[in-house]
Amino acid sequence: MSEPILTPQSPIIHMDSTPLLEMRGISKRFPGVVALDGVSLSVGRGEVLALCGENGAGKSTLMKILGGIYQPEEGELWVDGKPVKIQDVNDSMRLGIGFIHQELNVLDNLDIAANIFLGREPLVTPFKLIDRKKIHADTAPLLKRLGLDIPSDTLLRNLSIAQQQMVEIAKALSLNARLIIMDEPTSSLTLTETDCLLDLIAGLRAEGVSIVYISHRLGEVSRCADRVVVLRDGKNAGGLDRADINHDNIVAKMVGREIKNTRLASDAPKTPGFLKVRNARSSRYPNQSVSFDAARGEVLGFAGLVGAGRSEIMKALVGLDEQGAAEVTLGNQSLRIRRASDAIDNGIFLVPEDRRGEGLVVGMSVRENTTLPSLATYSTAGIISKARETAITNEQIVSLKIKTPNAESLIRNLSGGNQQKVVIGKWLAMGPKVLILDEPTRGIDVGAKAEIYKLIRTLADNGAVILMISSDMEEVLHVSDRIAVMHEGHITGVLDRPDCDEQNIMQLAVGRTSPVSKPAFVA
Ligand SMILES: Nc1ncnc2c1ncn2[C@@H]1O[C@H](COP(=O)(O)OP(=O)(O)OP(=O)(O)O)[C@@H](O)[C@H]1O
Numbered sequence: 001m002s003e004p005i006l007t008p009q010s011p012i013i014h015m016d017s018t019p020l021l022e023m024r025g026i027s028k029r030f031p032g033v034v035a036l037d038g039v040s041l042s043v044g045r046g047e048v049l050a051l052c053g054e055n056g057a058g059k060s061t062l063m064k065i066l067g068g069i070y071q072p073e074e075g076e077l078w079v080d081g082k083p084v085k086i087q088d089v090n091d092s093m094r095l096g097i098g099f100i101h102q103e104l105n106v107l108d109n110l111d112i113a114a115n116i117f118l119g120r121e122p123l124v125t126p127f128k129l130i131d132r133k134k135i136h137a138d139t140a141p142l143l144k145r146l147g148l149d150i151p152s153d154t155l156l157r158n159l160s161i162a163q164q165q166m167v168e169i170a171k172a173l174s175l176n177a178r179l180i181i182m183d184e185p186t187s188s189l190t191l192t193e194t195d196c197l198l199d200l201i202a203g204l205r206a207e208g209v210s211i212v213y214i215s216h217r218l219g220e221v222s223r224c225a226d227r228v229v230v231l232r233d234g235k236n237a238g239g240l241d242r243a244d245i246n247h248d249n250i251v252a253k254m255v256g257r258e259i260k261n262t263r264l265a266s267d268a269p270k271t272p273g274f275l276k277v278r279n280a281r282s283s284r285y286p287n288q289s290v291s292f293d294a295a296r297g298e299v300l301g302f303a304g305l306v307g308a309g310r311s312e313i314m315k316a317l318v319g320l321d322e323q324g325a326a327e328v329t330l331g332n333q334s335l336r337i338r339r340a341s342d343a344i345d346n347g348i349f350l351v352p353e354d355r356r357g358e359g360l361v362v363g364m365s366v367r368e369n370t371t372l373p374s375l376a377t378y379s380t381a382g383i384i385s386k387a388r389e390t391a392i393t394n395e396q397i398v399s400l401k402i403k404t405p406n407a408e409s410l411i412r413n414l415s416g417g418n419q420q421k422v423v424i425g426k427w428l429a430m431g432p433k434v435l436i437l438d439e440p441t442r443g444i445d446v447g448a449k450a451e452i453y454k455l456i457r458t459l460a461d462n463g464a465v466i467l468m469i470s471s472d473m474e475e476v477l478h479v480s481d482r483i484a485v486m487h488e489g490h491i492t493g494v495l496d497r498p499d500c501d502e503q504n505i506m507q508l509a510v511g512r513t514s515p516v517s518k519p520a521f522v523a
């Protein structure tokens with residue numbers, strides 16, 4: 001249990017071989033679910049331990065036990081070789097454990113500094129007021145360390161999800177934690193930001209800080225982990241030492257089968273110019289406009305760096321941006337899209353990026369969420385047939401392998417990845433003409449990703465237009481027929497399938513032109 005962590009990657013520098021943390025025989029049940037069943041885990045000093053497993057395997061639950069959010073029914077926690085009890089988040093903080101939770105935990109009406117020092121603000125006498133000067137002064141270097149060039153008095157609501165996630169990371173750093181739990185820290189970060197975080201992890205590791213790293217991006221895991229521990233169905237399913245860590249070995253332990261990731265080719269007939277978008281403008285980039293064509297049966301990928309304006313353009317397109325506008329032609333019909341319901345009536349659906357905020361009602365059941373946008377479809381003469389709703393929902397549960405006790409379970413009790421599947425499922429169920437997916441597989445495990453890609457492809461082959469925003473390079477290359485690359489509010493170029501590679505995308509993403517790129521539409 002207490003073997004020292006020797007890695008080929010770098011020599012051990014921390015001589016004390018007692019693990020910093022040991023979790024022994026941890027069990028946790030929820031109504032209808034055994035989330036954890038006798039799980040053990042140890043983390044050495046200065047070790048980067050990756051925790052892997054499919055959606056619903058129990059990763060977040062295990063970490064929430066460390067944060068005092070849940071109490072286990074069985075098992076023990078040991079820190080520095082001594083048994084400890086963690087009743088609440090203060091116990092956890094006192095033990096030097098910092099968290100970056102999977103669901104963002106920020107208050108969006110407060111600024112960056114206030115979020116970082118929330119609940120432990122330094123006070124100035126005599127009136128015991130919050131020492132704003134100090135929290136801003138202390139925040140600046142944290143942001144700098146993360147390469148975040150934003151003033152510390154920016155309100156959280158004015159930040160992108162990626163930037164909000166960086167603020168959570170800054171908060172964990174500010175606590176001087178000895179152990180930092182990162183639950184999907186890069187799920188909404190792009191390549192550059194991810195690189196920045198991985199460098200930071202290497203730096204923390206060298207300082208002797210331990211990290212538990214949870215991610216479905218197995219490439220990152222292979223890059224940063226000293227050791228991998230895999231959970232399957234709430235149980236330990238083995239582990240890998242540094243020398244054996246690679247994509248295929250992790251997947252084999254996670255799912256016990258091989259997942260093929262060959263590029264999805266499409267031979268289905270296409271109707272070029274079926275969807276025409278002209279002069280789309282978002283309130284974020286009012287002086288830029290975007291025009292493009294997409295064919296029936298086509299998956300048009302949208303790549304670019306965070307802040308390139310991809311989500312904003314799509315919102316304008318479906319009437320979700322009040323100051324935005326777009327001229328949209330579908331088939332030969334020009335559409336008037338003023339509000340979201342106009343888009344939905346015309347069969348144009350958007351699966352948003354911020355699914356907890358915009359895509360789901362967490363207090364409702366899986367069934368209610370699946371059928372929410374399409375009640376008309378499931379009702380006869382205004383009476384909604386619950387049996388019909390349940391049938392549709394059960395189909396989605398099976399085809400997307402949504403892990404839930406049943407269709408009536410509350411969304412908020414599903415694991416992060418399974419919540420995502422519900423959102424995707426509800427739009428797939430509606431047979432869209434145009435489906436816009438914004439980061440469709442964020443937080444979704446490798447097996448389920450492959451399923452979702454197949455569904456996207458099938459939908460396209462059956463005649464839908466798919467517009468897919470993705471910051472996941474592998475994904476955008478894997479699924480797209482063509483890729484439009486955006487930079488600061490406009491399309492820099494479109495790549496045909498033979499020209500789609502990482503280098504060409506990056507070139508256009510940073511705003512340079514490329515000799516191989518094509519125009520986005522035919523005038
Ligand atoms: N508060 C809760 N009430 C009921 N069930 C829960 C609760 N929290 C988690 N679960 C269930 O426990 C299981 C493990 O969930 P957990 O969130 O730990 O998975 P995970 O490995 O983090 O998955 P993901 O990769 O999707 O984030 C799931 O079946 C989930 O639905």
Ligand SMILES: [Mg+2]
Nearest residue numbers: 060102415416
């Ligand atoms: Mg989780």
